[in-house]
Amino acid sequence: MFGKNIKIKWNRYLEKMAKTNEKLYGNQRLDCCGMNKKPQSSDTGGPKDGR
Secondary structure (H helix, E strand, C coil): CHHHHHHHHHHHHHHHHHHHHHHHHCCCCCCCCCCCCCCCCCCCCCCCCCC
């Protein structure tokens, strides 16, 4: 009984979060371009000559 209550509340929380995200971002796929962020590169900023 107790576990079922938690599951119901968790599902409600997820549904509310999904609705909020849909209002904010629409149905588009969320990625760095859509959210105006620069993609992170694997470049560590070290020397470019391979040393």
